[in-house]
Amino acid sequence: MKSPLLIGTHLPEISKTSLEILKNQELLAINQDPIVGTSVAPFRWGINPNWVSNETHPAQYWSGESENGTVVMLLNTLNKPADMFFNLTESPWLRAGRKYSVRDLWAHTDNGTAIRNFTATRVPAHGVVALLLKDAGDEPEGLEPPCVWTEWCMDRNGTLIG
Template sequence: MLLNVLDHPADMTFNLTESPWIRAGRQYSVRDLWTHTDNGTAVRNFTAHHVPGHGVVALLLKDAGDEPRGTQPPCARPEWCMDQNGTRIDNIGFGSGEDM
């Protein structure tokens, strides 16, 4: 759920990578539970546009598979970006287009 605490409408962005319930490296289909609409696919972030002042948006996120190939940088927050062997990815140089 996204809660707009402002007195005016606002765009609200949710960083999926900061949620302990969202798996890294995945994309998610987004459904608004109150308007019963599908709102596309979120990769790392989702923005709800024009949330009314003091309004709430209830979203259902469903796993929609792996992130698209070539999504760069490999992590939304480089300081949290680790390879499977525990090496920080920002220390290996990821600009070459190679798969991790």
């Protein structure tokens, strides 16, 4: 198991909303994954232009392995709704040249595929997006531009595309 689950509330008085969160089977499956024991970890910090951490805005972009795919958690640390964008290959668990099916673990919905990047729109203030990305095969041929950020653009053989 990845980690124990601790509930710090008086269960006879728990609200229906809180109980639904605690009983979310898809999130429990990530936490209690019997195959992959590594935790979900940050891959991008704060809101600074160079993504370094700061005291006021901790890590907002997290990912990790699971037996069912790659878990991605997006935490909006702002006091207002925000669009949250990331290049898929920023996560060490996602590979260039692949497309990924996207599952929303809160809504229990399949939300199409992501190729190269993903944007969660209007994430509520202090809200969390919980996704499961599963490899869905090669990305389509001929996509332009070849990368979202040219300074990070690598060919499949590991050479910089510039």
